Amino acid sequence: MSKIVKGMFDVMPKDEENWRQVQWWRFVESTARTVAERFRFQEVRTPLVEYTELFKRGVGDTTDIVEKEMYTFTDRAGRSISLRPEGTAGIVRSFVGHKVYAQPQPTKWFYMGPMYRYERQQVGRYRQFHQLGVEAFGSFDPALDAEVIALGMQFFEELGLKGVQVEINNVGDPESRARYFEALIAYFEPYKEELAEDAQNRLYRNPMRILDSKDPHTHEIAMGAPSILEYLSEDSRANLEAVKQYLDILGVNYVQNDRLVRGLDYYTQTAFEYMVDIPGAQASTIGGGGRYNGLVQEVGGPDMPGVGFGVGLERVLLALEEQKVVVPEPSRLDCYMITFDQATKRKSMELLAELRRAGLSAERDYLDRKMKAQMKVADREQARFVAILGEDELAQNTIQVKNMETGTQEAVPFDQLVTYIQTEKGR
RNA sequence: GCGGUCGUGGCGAAGUGGUUAACGCACCGGAUUGUGAUUCCGGCAUUCGAGGGUUCAAUUCCCUCCGGUCGCCCCA
Numbered sequence: 001m002s003k004i005v006k007g008m009f010d011v012m013p014k015d016e017e018n019w020r021q022v023q024w025w026r027f028v029e030s031t032a033r034t035v036a037e038r039f040r041f042q043e044v045r046t047p048l049v050e051y052t053e054l055f056k057r058g059v060g061d062t063t064d065i066v067e068k069e070m071y072t073f074t075d076r077a078g079r080s081i082s083l084r085p086e087g088t089a090g091i092v093r094s095f096v097g098h099k100v101y102a103q104p105q106p107t108k109w110f111y112m113g114p115m116y117r118y119e120r121q122q123v124g125r126y127r128q129f130h131q132l133g134v135e136a137f138g139s140f141d142p143a144l145d146a147e148v149i150a151l152g153m154q155f156f157e158e159l160g161l162k163g164v165q166v167e168i169n170n171v172g173d174p175e176s177r178a179r180y181f182e183a184l185i186a187y188f189e190p191y192k193e194e195l196a197e198d199a200q201n202r203l204y205r206n207p208m209r210i211l212d213s214k215d216p217h218t219h220e221i222a223m224g225a226p227s228i229l230e231y232l233s234e235d236s237r238a239n240l241e242a243v244k245q246y247l248d249i250l251g252v253n254y255v256q257n258d259r260l261v262r263g264l265d266y267y268t269q270t271a272f273e274y275m276v277d278i279p280g281a282q283a284s285t286i287g288g289g290g291r292y293n294g295l296v297q298e299v300g301g302p303d304m305p306g307v308g309f310g311v312g313l314e315r316v317l318l319a320l321e322e323q324k325v326v327v328p329e330p331s332r333l334d335c336y337m338i339t340f341d342q343a344t345k346r347k348s349m350e351l352l353a354e355l356r357r358a359g360l361s362a363e364r365d366y367l368d369r370k371m372k373a374q375m376k377v378a379d380r381e382q383a384r385f386v387a388i389l390g391e392d393e394l395a396q397n398t399i400q401v402k403n404m405e406t407g408t409q410e411a412v413p414f415d416q417l418v419t420y421i422q423t424e425k426g427r
Numbered sequence: 428g429c430g431g432u433c434g435u436g437g438c439g440a441a442g443u444g445g446u447u448a449a450c451g452c453a454c455c456g457g458a459u460u461g462u463g464a465u466u467c468c469g470g471c472a473u474u475c476g477a478g479g480g481u482u483c484a485a486u487u488c489c490c491u492c493c494g495g496u497c498g499c500c501c502c503a
Contacts, residue, residue: 003493003494006493006494006495016438064500064501065501065502068428068501069501069502086503117501117502119428119500119502120499120500120501121495122496123497124503125502125503129503131503198499201500209501262502274503285502286503287503288502288503310503311503312502312503314503315503316503338461338462340461369455370456370461371461372461372463373455373456374462374463375461375462375463376463377463378462378463379463379464380463386462388461388462391461392461400462402463404463407462407463409462
């Protein structure tokens, strides 16, 4: 009855797993917004659901994500709808649907939110997971590729995450990629019997994945495989060089990896992945992206290019925890008000309201606890001040205010309570 | 989707085929008058993931299911 859906988790004020606490999420989200906006990317929010067809066309209907990992259902009118398994398709749909392509370009957007994939859960992998995504439309300039990559790196840096490296590659256009696939198959076929079992399975399906096989012998064979660079057009190669040069200028710590391939169909040209060590987790990839120059057209818009990335927030949080990064503490309680009988409780309502309207956080007891117990609560809540409102105080229109750090206490007239706490707090 | 492993109170964690299921933390209350720590005392699982089965008797044995976790696949 109270069971959470498999593969999902709640983000709570307190949790034995630090990274699942709201303050951690708020830190990551606010940092993301700050950095993205500094690069002049604007936040957009699209629905969690789209018509299934969009993902089939956008992400690719032969990808594992679409083929076996989507939450798909039929609505009451018989339409096929899916929970978004990634963010880009919906953003592109929005870009095309609102004819934003007719506006001055480039369009630079970012988004954050939950994505859904029906998979077995593991460390850093959930059925509902969260991504920060950025997308820039309307320019082929490799400087934009580099800045998108740099945006992600600055995000990690401002979070305090160390050791993030970005691997980059150029996967060319679909035609040259198809030629490269053929070349790989031709290369591996003679070794077929020697390859590891999973590599044999991948041979015709996705030969590029054989390149990063964990099996030693397969790896050895793969060393001799041709590089995609040999199959790229002049244009693609020049593009890769330009992106690298800009990354150098931006001071981004990158590594070129001509074996990097991405799992979604829409990528063309630049492809990249952000990597950081997450012990225990199978994957060290915390984000990835690239260009998708054909996607806007695929979704029904004009032939307009795009570049972007998606970063897995759970993985970022996990890495932050692993590196013992200190996240900002939630703000402390300014004033805990101790009350006794009905009359003092009634008066406290008024005083609490004043404090709160003045921007101070204020709290009191709602369980008719004794004073001693109320003091304990105040201590546990780390209150800066405790204001004691008893019968005597009420009669004299004053309240006893105790500074919980110094232990000093003095009587303060009701009408000076707010300013008293404000000035004392500032010391 | 496949394989391994685990499942005792809010959390951590003992335990046994048979009268009242340790202990620690947390929480609540008390140690005479309206003040936070420590200490002391007391309270807190008609119940051992769920459902069957074996047995005179099961939390302990068997089966099924559900869930967590790890690995494969794939990915953020």
